[in-house]
Amino acid sequence: MKYCDNCKVSIEGKWENCPLCQAKLSGDDKEQEDTFPVITFVYKEHTKFFKVMLLISIIIASISVSLNILVPQRAWSLFILGGLGSVWASLITAINKRNNIPKNIVYQVMIISVVVIVWDLLTGWKGWSLDYVIPFICVFAMISMAVISKVLRLHIEDYLLYVIIDGMFGIIPIIFLLIGFLNVLYPTLICIVGSIISLSTILIFEGESLKVELKKRFHM
Incomplete structure (x- = not known):
């Protein structure tokens, strides 16, 4: 000593x-x-991987912009840049939230939803983002949380609020349904019904745990 x-x-x-x-x-x-x-930090542990990913992204972005300048019919290179930015945003979020898988799933749902809506708007708004992508990713998120919670044997407190958030997010498309924004109804109906069932199951069987968790999180 x-x-x-x-x-x-x-x-x-x-x-x-x-x-x-x-x-x-x-x-x-x-x-x-x-x-x-x-x-140890994941960015330091996988420095080579991130450097290679960054180099590939720069190469793709540079070539796309250069080709777009040579063939200036449409600003299609902006979509490639947006796609690369979306991939990096999703990757960084996944890494930063890797120790909390339910929270990671909720963040990914939000990021993907924003990206596809912006993408749909920039491509002339066909409505595919609201018709298909958002409903399906909400349903996929609910199924993923249920499977992961069972496989990893998570305590209900570890993922309860995130299931509630995703369930509420899955009910939002009912607004688009009521105001006539949707061209295809069945994905949204599946999402809404799944969200209602998920939320009802939690409120009926885990109501007390939800109250305790809300009091703890919001210092009520």
Whole structure:
């Protein structure tokens, strides 16, 4: 164990300088282990992968913009740039929320929903984003949460609020249905019915857990 002559304290761990006064420590630390664990970051662990991904994205973006300048019929390169940006936004969100899979799923649903609506608008608005994509990803998210919670044996508190959020998000398309924004009805009807069943199941069987979780989260 090392010793600080200035602070008159013994220091555990592989320190070269005193953490209090930064003075040089005396003694030996050959049999000492670090006091604090070494924390690794996913970005550092997979640096090569992210560098390759970044290089590929830059190459695709550069070639697309260059070709679009040579053939200036439409600004199609903007869609490729938007697609690359969407992929990176989804990838970064997935990595940052990797320790909380239910929250990760909710974030992905929101990101994809915004991206497809913007994409639909930029391509002349065909309505495919509201007709198909958003309803199906909401249903897929609910099914994924149910399967993952069982496989990983998650506690109800770990994913309860995220199921509620996704269920409420899945009911929103009823607004588009009522105001006549939809061209195809069955995906939205499947999404709405699935969301109602999911929310009803939680309220009926997990009502008390939901109250406890809401009180804990919102300090009620």
